[in-house]
Amino acid sequence: MESIWKKTVKNILEEQKQLKKEYKADVCIIGGGITGISSAYYLGRAGLKTVILERDKLANRTTGNTTAKITSQHGLFYKYLTENYGKDFAKKYYNANQEAIKNIDQIIKQENIECDFKYQDAYVFTQTAKEVKNIKDEVQAVKSFGGEAEFVEKIEPKLENIQGAIKFPNQAEFNPRKYLKGLANVILENGGEIYEDSRVHVIKKDVNGYRIYTDEGYVMAKYVIIATNYPIINVPGFYFIKMYQETSYAIAVETTEKLFEGMYINAEEPRVSLRTAKYGDKELLIVAGNDHRVGAKIDLKNAYGYLENIAKNMYSDSKVLYKWNTQDSITLDKIPYIRRIFKFNEGCICSNRI
Ligand SMILES: Cc1cc2nc3c(=O)[nH]c(=O)nc-3n(C[C@H](O)[C@H](O)[C@H](O)COP(=O)(O)OP(=O)(O)OC[C@H]3O[C@@H](n4cnc5c(N)ncnc54)[C@H](O)[C@@H]3O)c2cc1C
Known part of the structure; x- marks a missing residue:
């Protein structure tokens, strides 16, 4: 049982490697779905040295099995938003999603990515x-x-x-694995690194930022983005009762x-x-x-x-x-969690999805 997106793109990366040493970067991104890969793309374009650590293969989990509609229409949602969070919040949510469609279109044109975007x-x-x-x-x-x-x-x-x-x-609609293959290539061209089969099991704070440990290596980074869909740090956010x-x-x-x-x-x-x-x-x-x-x-x-x-x-x-x-x-409130994972943890950002 494999999605149509996985059938069309067997591997996102030509050369797959595992983290087996120490590596230094500005930003370490944990999770190589659409959230992690998009974050690495934007930060790499902004001149930061990024590294993605993915426990499996890139875009193989939820992102590789989505329906891949790029839309600000999330069911019947805006009546709920305006009533519970107000018109201004609903407008911001709508505009952010509308902007995302345009941004993806622009990236596809700028990076020349063939991904059936329509x-x-x-x-x-x-x-x-x-x-x-x-x-x-x-x-x-x-x-x-x-x-x-x-x-x-x-x-x-x-x-x-x-x-x-x-x-x-x-x-809009697209083929997410074709799109993310394009982004991954740009990340590597910009000097970023991507390690697959590299599961993160510990994040430790140190004087220069963080040490992020996998089974066989670790990354030292000033900032960490946890883009693992379900957050791998559960306390003190207590996400297991909020999702x-x-x-x-x-x-x-x-x-x-x-x-x-x-x-x-x-x-x-x-x-x-x-x-x-x-x-x-x-x-x-x-x-x-x-x-x-x-x-x-x-x-x-x-x-x-x-x-x-x-x-x-x-x-x-x-x-x-x-x-x-x-x-x-x-x-539980139907709105994505994207925030600093907890206020004492400067530089550590968590997202459960885009
Ligand atoms: C059937 C279906 C249809 C959908 N349709 C749409 C749609 O049409 N449009 C839309 O916008 N959204 C849709 N969604 C939602 C959307 O697909 C997801 O929200 C999105 O793909 C999540 O991306 P992500 O990068 O946050 O998570 P994921 O794609 O799950 O990526 C997280 C990654 O983190 C890795 N990871 C986890 N733990 C660790 C660890 N300890 N160390 C290293 N790596 C780790 C995982 O292996 C995984 O690759 C759909 C979802 C489903 C299930």
Whole structure:
């Protein structure tokens, strides 16, 4: 079971190496998913000497198994944000995500990265009449701080009983492993280092900053970024009570029929996320979702079967080429944690995701 992104890019790095000595850098980044690699890219471009320590291979975990939509539309989210955190906060959140889309586009052009990046409109749709009000309220919430959204009655995918959807224009999709391979090359060209199969198990403060230990070596760095999705330092942040893990499933499907434009996710449970993706000279349908909390008893056949039925109902000749599943960390307040890990720990920044 391997994601379409892993099928298209076998290895992110041409030459893989493990940390087996001492190494000195300005910034040590722990975790080589999209958060860690993007951080190393930006800091390297700013002239800092960076090193990434990854316990596995780059972009092999959650990032390598995502649906890879780049969007500021995170389900029906802005009504929740405006009501709980205020309009200004919701606007900042929206603008930061809109800016991220533009930044990725700019990086791709500047670094000449071929990664199937494409602007697409993003939709949250519903197939139940009672959810329409929530979708219309969401449109109002986005418009209230100047965001771009509209209510539409119809969407392109052949799904039954569509009652309406909220559309965010000009969002984007890409192949994350092609993109991150491009970024990793730039990091190395800028003098950065990347070590795989190098699990960090201890971070110690010393007079010049930090010592970050793996099994066979250590890094000395003034700053540390923990980009391990789930923070590897749990105290005093107590993240284990502020986050939970979800498993999601995805399939990539081939059909002879013409696929739709746009990216889609439903408003209700179980979650269904749809997009298309380039795969060699083919265009495949990706159906993802059906999430549940990690640990819930589940029959894998049914978990994938649910997504396969959706694909079959849309395209009767659909043939599943790839299946995969993975875990992601979800915060209790639904907002990513990105902050200094604790105030006494100057220079140590933690992120659970982008
Ligand atoms: C099915 C699915 C679909 C999704 N779809 C989307 C989407 O369409 N758009 C979107 O924006 N987001 C999406 N997400 C969420 C998004 O994929 C993740 O939030 C993001 O990839 C997390 O990236 P990351 O770099 O923070 O974590 P990861 O990709 O998990 O990277 C963390 C890395 O840290 C390493 N690590 C852990 N511990 C150590 C250690 N002790 N030492 C060294 N290394 C360590 C891990 O091996 C891993 O490689 C989706 C998630 C899932 C599960």
